[in-house]
Amino acid sequence: MTSAIEPHKARRLYLLLRDQISSGRLPSGARLPGEPALAAEHGLARVTVRRALDLLASEGLVRRRPGSGTFVQGPDGARPVIGDLPNLLAGLIAMGRATGVRLLSFEYVAAPAAIAEALLLDPGERVQRSVRVRLIDGRPFSYLTTHVPERVGLSYSEADLAATPLLSLMERSGVTADRATQAIGATLAGPEVAQALDLEVGSALIDLTRVVFDPTGRGVEHLHALYRPDRYAFQMDLVRTGDAGERRWTPAVPRPVKPDSTPRRPAAHRRPAP
Amino acid sequence: MTSAIEPHKARRLYLLLRDQISSGRLPSGARLPGEPALAAEHGLARVTVRRALDLLASEGLVRRRPGSGTFVQGPDGARPVIGDLPNLLAGLIAMGRATGVRLLSFEYVAAPAAIAEALLLDPGERVQRSVRVRLIDGRPFSYLTTHVPERVGLSYSEADLAATPLLSLMERSGVTADRATQAIGATLAGPEVAQALDLEVGSALIDLTRVVFDPTGRGVEHLHALYRPDRYAFQMDLVRTGDAGERRWTPAVPRPVKPDSTPRRPAAHRRPAP
Known part of the structure; x- marks a missing residue:
């Protein structure tokens, strides 16, 4: 096993873990296996594992707590x-x-x-x-x-x-x-x-x-x-139009963009804040 | 220099050449430099260069003619x-x-x-x-x-x-x-x-x-x-609506999808076939 970073393999491990986080198989708050365990499991050098974890951390998907490990933050960190x-x-x-x-x-x-x-x-x-x-x-x-x-x-x-x-x-x-x-x-x-x-x-x-x-x-x-x-x-809103059997989605009339960075829901359907 | 394929570097060269083709800097019909020249220019092993060219060829962006070289096909090969x-x-x-x-x-x-x-x-x-x-x-x-x-x-x-x-x-x-x-x-x-x-x-x-x-x-x-x-x-069609200074794009009323795999233009604007 080499000790140089292998960027292609780091990217592959990053994508694998990212999908496990976004599908909920690695739920928010879960602790990831340590670097040596991940390295052994995937046959990778530790520096390559570390690069994959760096990529996850830079996207806000995991958080590293020195001395205690790497924890899943969930896919809802920074929204575009x-x-x-x-x-x-x-x-x-x-x-x-x-x-x-x-x-x-x-x-x-x-x-x-x-x-x-x-x-x-x-x-x-x-x-x-x-x-x-x-x-x-x-x-x-x-x-x-x-x-x-x-x-x-x-x-x-x-x-x-x-x-x-x-x-x-x-x-x-x-x-x-x-x-x-x-x-x-x-x-x-x-x-x-x-x-x-x-x-x-x-x-x-x-x-x-x-x-x-x-x-x-x-x-x-x-x-x-x-x-x-x-x-x-x-983002766009859609309305369902047409007769039974021929129903299709049609773009809703666009509304002005709100100063709000969370996904919009149709206004009538917003749940009141708790 | 190693003689093993470096997938990360192959991908990088592939993306570089892809962008040169799509921007027209490498125009349709142009002959790419040979593998040894590309390998020397980018400091890569020939097998890595070959992998990059394979990726371009698999997307229809270049065509290899045995004995004469690799030629740009242009970005308009296979359309989705x-x-x-x-x-x-x-x-x-x-x-x-x-x-x-x-x-x-x-x-x-x-x-x-x-x-x-x-x-x-x-x-x-x-x-x-x-x-x-x-x-x-x-x-x-x-x-x-x-x-x-x-x-x-x-x-x-x-x-x-x-x-x-x-x-x-x-x-x-x-x-x-x-x-x-x-x-x-x-x-x-x-x-x-x-x-x-x-x-x-x-x-x-x-x-x-x-x-x-x-x-x-x-x-x-x-x-x-x-x-x-x-x-x-x-794909969607847009119409420009509103008064001067307040003009914006609005989705056009969707029309049925045509059995046609080329991008649609607004019907009134189609140029008659030559």
Whole structure:
């Protein structure tokens, strides 16, 4: 057995213990086996076990009490900000959260094929490409790459973009955003994004792509956004509609984001505080 | 330099190259440097470089042509099924896709604290807990853990659940699902989930939690779902509403899922086929 940390194996043990905590098999308050026992059970070096426990502790899933051991804190430690993703920024401002932005790059380039197709660009039409990191309360939480047709992008400067949300700039300069399609998935942080978001390479991120169209059907913005799931979750309310046998979920009319970081319940269903 | 594969470093190189491909810095058709050159540039063993290239190839991002090298395929190879997540199953059936389910566990247990809180259970109220894997066209794509109050769960059997969607069983037995809250994030696959979904440990997954309430405000279902993002993406249409300065995105009225695996655009904006 080697005594060097094996990061891949540390991550595997971390994920195993994390799932045991979130499923309740390791309940809140339980004491984990000691490092030597975990090392023997999983055939790992103690430094590798310690790395796995460090990862659990950094997420608030366990707490180490010197001299007595490592105890499960339960999955409900730090909850992410919950909001309405499409109107994220407006919601955060309404909540009085301090937001900031770092403009990492700003350039005019030939449109990559996938972008040209999504925005329905004319052949040869160029795009303005920007990369920004958005911060809440001084901590990075999203990594945004936008492509905008050059004709639209020329209406604002690099300095404008460092200070003002892109859609506001566009709407101020006469572009009308009319509708959008949006797809949400998940991906792993690569080295560049991990550094910008202050994460380990290989962390899970929410992956959002939104394409915005003007009333004539021309594409005006392609946004690719990566969010730290520990700092943000996309929340929506649904209502059940339709006749028996054909019933389906429909988005409820969005309500303003509350200055409240716990998951929302439909207002009529809140249990009175004890 | 060692000659054993270092999985952590292979993953890092894979993510670096993946991002260079998706950002267009390595454009479609480009030839990657050879294994010896990549090994020297990144200070890695050739077997580690080969593992990174295997990961890219398995996702369709590169193609190896024996004798001539490794070439970028572009990020648009295999696209996930796109649909309307809340009505996922109904949508898939409408699309004529073969779906299946594997029931991994079915039991009655004491409610974990977080579940009791989310469902607004009475003190001591027990829950029926089930774990299922759902398949499309024979391939696993989601891992579903549900908790249902015992009083509701007793109305159907393990065999019912292996054959019929949970919400249909509940509605058939007289429970009315009225509204729900839903939060979407991202997480990493732990060993158990990775095995069930036929993935590597540490892969990115879409993480969805939905809590369903009846018309009196009682919780009737807590669903935690993990989706493979390469096999599923949550898509929605948005419309821009409100007055100048107060404009925001609102979900468009959902339309039936089309038998079409490419991202949808608003119908009025489709460009005619050339």
